[in-house]
Amino acid sequence: MNDSFKHHFHQLAQIGALPEGGVSRLAFTPEDKLARSWLLQRMVEAGLSVSTDAAGNIIGRRRGQKELAPVMTGSHIDTVPQGGNYDGAVGVLAGLEVIRRLNRENIQTKRPIDIICFSAEESSRFGMATIGSKAFTGNLDAEKARSLKDKEGVSLYRVLTEAGCTPDDLGHHPTLPVHAFIELHIEQGPVLEACHCPIGVVTSIAAPTRFKVILKGRSDHSGSTPMNMRRDALAGVSELILGVERIASREAGKNTVGTAGYAWAMPGSMNVIPGRVEVGIDIRDINRDDKEKAVKAIKSLMGDIAQKRGLTVSCDQLCHEEPVALSGKMVHLLEKAAHACKLESMRLPSGAGHDAMNMAKITDTGLIFIPSLGGISHNSAEYTPDKDIEAGIKVLHKTLLHLAQE
Ligand SMILES: [Zn+2]
Structure with a gap:
């Protein structure tokens, strides 16, 4: 695996690291805010133009040759209390790694490619999961942000305002057009490891x-x-x-x-x-x-x-809640990309919720799983071998490149 990915992965793992192992970066706590500004810097270094929306989602854009709807990829970097280093973080950093590879190869794409880091994906602080992607897809307004409170009684609305976001704008802007969205995430279950399969192509989310x-x-x-x-x-x-x-x-x-x-x-x-x-x-x-x-x-x-x-x-x-079926086009594309990378893949459902389920409401959405050792997740023992992360990056790279040339 690539050194800059590893370097960044270890740097991010230090932010909110616990002496007993694992990491705590609950949404919009000082640790999460530190990680967010760290990520913003990495996006700028990779040549992306960075913006933050009303819900604190961080979006880094690599320009396309044409003014077309972007291809997006991303995940989240907030964690559960005493969480692992892979849940969410791998997806965001893999997107950045793909950008660096495209930059190195000097590849221009027709469409822009956006890396998005969704805020507050875990429900640990405000009792609601995937807050950032709900907001991004127009399913969260200021009133809801006022009603969501952490156990100290601090509202999401207040936390967003203090972070310099504009929660009053939630739900007031039309959802931006997105050509396609691909998320890379650890499986958080035991199936891929048990089947000795490096790539899971998710068909639906429970x-x-x-x-x-x-x-x-x-x-x-x-x-x-x-x-x-x-x-x-x-x-x-x-x-x-x-x-x-x-x-x-x-x-x-x-x-x-x-x-x-x-x-x-x-x-x-x-x-x-x-x-x-x-x-x-x-x-x-x-x-x-x-x-x-x-x-x-x-x-x-x-x-x-x-x-x-x-x-x-x-x-x-x-x-x-309603189960979400993911786009058949994306399932097919991801399988093709895995095949082209000489990687075995298998279709599987996702038992856990992800930002991808909200994105599926506004655009063609694909979700790539890579193995979680022993199926362990939301735990400091969470682990995915380097070679499996590299396999995921390769499939993400191929798929994003294909979609960005459409
Ligand atoms: Zn996650």
Whole structure:
């Protein structure tokens, strides 16, 4: 792999680095701001003309021969708390590396090529993911920016204003025309490594439906209440959790995943029958009908369990998002590019959300995955070997060049 990429990768990894390993650069914290200004400098060094939009997205443009809609590539450099060095960062730095290679080879393209660093991709600070790309595609306004707050009560609106952005402009400008968008990202799952395949071509991005479910029974003495006279909310939730697993793995679609991420039992004492349990359920699928089927089955199961066990159930739907199918043209182009680079590729769905899913609403969008060792991500142990990053850069390079000459 190229030395300047490595050099930059290590420099960026220092910003917000933690003594115990990994990195914390939550959106618009001092660490993230430092990384953003570092990146801006690297863009200028690569000869790009740089601008920042209302949501703080940083855009570096390599001019084209004609005034045409640009080809864009990019990702994000904010992280989760104690995150890894690869999630997001690889995609932004790979885009810059492609620019440097084009510069070195003195290649002129018809269309401009833009590198975009989306702000606040991770939901860790403001509870909403892919904020920058939502704003870029016209799906976030100033009012929403006022309502999104971090756990200290500081709003996105205020944070953007303090960073010198103009949140009042959000949603007021027509979305800029983009010829195509390609994102390179680590897989954050185990499939590519298990298949010994360096390049994943993403066909669709799964979307979550999330519920907060509360089952209520009655707290009673664990010694003096006979088994047939109990209304144990935790036993009911246990049945529900196993039901979610069964429905997602066998009864909905082949790509459905379902998770009960937490269950809080009250009062939480060994000698008291749990009278109230809150459980968080996350269902994802790339197929809308399969997800609908899973959601319906889980809701009906809740009702059955409550009735059978004398419990009451309340279910609060926190989000219900649409899966996104990516452009068939881009899938084909990426496969062709991988083939031309003598790299094996495979099609796969993305279980995690990415900025690409918002960009897909406004332009032809492609998403390249490279392997994550052990499937580990959002963790300081996140790792992708150099040779796999280089493979991703090559495919990105070929594809961007092709699109920029269209
Ligand atoms: Zn990411």
